Amino acid sequence: MKRKQQHKNKMSKATVALVGCDTYAEQRVYQAVEAGIKLLGGFTRFVKPGERIVLKPNVLFGSNPDKCVSTHPAVLKAVGRLLQQAEVDVYYGDSSGFGKCETNMRRAGLKAAANELGIKLADFDKGRAVTHQEALLNKRFVIANGALDCDGLISLPKLKTHGLTRITGAVKNQLGCIPGIRKSQYHVKMPSPYDFATMLVDLTTLLRPRLYIMDGIIAMEGNGPRSGWPKHLDILLFSEDPVALDATACKIIGLDPEFVPTSAPGEKARLGTYHDENIELVGEDIASFIDQDFAVVRRPPVAVRGGRWRILARNWVCPQPTIDTGVCTNCGTCVSHCPATPKAVDWHTGDETIPPTFKYDRCIRCYCCQEFCPEGAVTIRDTFIGKVLFH
Numbered sequence: 001m002k003r004k005q006q007h008k009n010k011m012s013k014a015t016v017a018l019v020g021c022d023t024y025a026e027q028r029v030y031q032a033v034e035a036g037i038k039l040l041g042g043f044t045r046f047v048k049p050g051e052r053i054v055l056k057p058n059v060l061f062g063s064n065p066d067k068c069v070s071t072h073p074a075v076l077k078a079v080g081r082l083l084q085q086a087e088v089d090v091y092y093g094d095s096s097g098f099g100k101c102e103t104n105m106r107r108a109g110l111k112a113a114a115n116e117l118g119i120k121l122a123d124f125d126k127g128r129a130v131t132h133q134e135a136l137l138n139k140r141f142v143i144a145n146g147a148l149d150c151d152g153l154i155s156l157p158k159l160k161t162h163g164l165t166r167i168t169g170a171v172k173n174q175l176g177c178i179p180g181i182r183k184s185q186y187h188v189k190m191p192s193p194y195d196f197a198t199m200l201v202d203l204t205t206l207l208r209p210r211l212y213i214m215d216g217i218i219a220m221e222g223n224g225p226r227s228g229w230p231k232h233l234d235i236l237l238f239s240e241d242p243v244a245l246d247a248t249a250c251k252i253i254g255l256d257p258e259f260v261p262t263s264a265p266g267e268k269a270r271l272g273t274y275h276d277e278n279i280e281l282v283g284e285d286i287a288s289f290i291d292q293d294f295a296v297v298r299r300p301p302v303a304v305r306g307g308r309w310r311i312l313a314r315n316w317v318c319p320q321p322t323i324d325t326g327v328c329t330n331c332g333t334c335v336s337h338c339p340a341t342p343k344a345v346d347w348h349t350g351d352e353t354i355p356p357t358f359k360y361d362r363c364i365r366c367y368c369c370q371e372f373c374p375e376g377a378v379t380i381r382d383t384f385i386g387k388v389l390f391h
């Protein structure tokens with residue numbers, strides 16, 4: 001009997017709730033978030049009165065909400081309002097690639113939204129070391145104080161494309177709980193996209209957000225996560241299972257979840273499931289949201305492991321970042337954020353009046369330059385051999 005019960009638990013499905021919403025008008029978003037939470041059984045399943053709960057939006061650089069780089073303020077506000085009605089002490093925070101958390105929150109319109117409700121900013125600029133013995137790969141993290149000094153997190157990812165991990169979704173959203181530039185050091189430590197993704201899974205099993213609410217009302221396709229194009233998908237997704245949530249988002253944008261490198265380690269770590277048969281969709285019919293034309297790279301990331309030929313093989317097959325010199329403003333952001341030592345993108349000629357160039361032998365293909373470029377001047381291009389092999 002006991003064994004049967006265990007089997008049943010093992011086979012219980014992950015629930016993902018889908019709610020349509022075609023606008024960021026506050027009241028409409030509020031109603032949609034309320035409906036989504038209700039489909040999962042109500043906020044009382046996730047929080048208790050008096051608890052300190054931190055909302056973790058995806059902010060990146062704090063761009064204007066119209067650019068769709070960050071979780072929209074209307075989503076933060078709707079979740080915050082509902083939590084306050086549940087008598088929760090609500091905070092918010094995220095550590096972006098650079099700059100102070102508060103500055104980026106202001107730029108993204110999230111600070112104004114939070115201030116209207118009296119939601120307080122948590123400390124995501126400083127952190128402390130934490131060990132994670134059950135981790136698959138990375139057993140030590142430095143985590144933002146704000147993410148540690150709370151009773152629980154609610155993760156508010158934005159549905160966007162990402163050069164390294166295909167999408168930046170529910171699992172990847174916890175990367176912003178690592179304060180400051182420490183994040184980019186993981187690219188050096190773990191240059192394989194699969195190791196990097198396993199680290200993201202470890203981070204999420206450490207932090208265990210209680211709930212994930214994904215902003216897919218206007219998503220980002222193309223050259224994401226910063227320089228892509230806004231695309232209406234008109235949907236909010238809700239789940240306790242971040243792997244299932246990301247897999248459902250993949251289904252909507254016509255991407256095989258196998259191509260998202262957090263999927264397999266996410267299942268291995270028992271963080272969740274990405275297999276259709278283990279996911280129960282509730283709410284609106286997913287068919288009405290599917291967009292097969294969504295611009296996303298539909299193949300797995302390429303990883304080249306150790307050995308003497310690694311650099312050569314990487315240069316042959318791994319997609320390369322390139323700079324459109326007509327768009328580049330020569331700001332140097334890519335240079336300052338390149339984690340490779342020595343820098344792979346730099347003014348190698350010594351002339352800082354012209355756009356930087358790449359030394360691909362040094363490049364670990366983290367695509368931070370593409371992610372951080374404020375002008376969208378950096379794109380990721382397939383190599384000739386990569387095209388032949390993977391298309």
Ligand code: SF4
Pocket residue numbers: 321337338339340343344345358362363364365366367368369370
């Ligand atoms: S050049 Fe770009 S992709 Fe290469 S290591 Fe530097 S930041 Fe990463």
Ligand code: SF4
Pocket residue numbers: 323327328329330331332333334335355356372373374375376377378
């Ligand atoms: S970050 Fe973009 S705009 Fe700035 S120097 Fe690099 S490529 Fe040019």
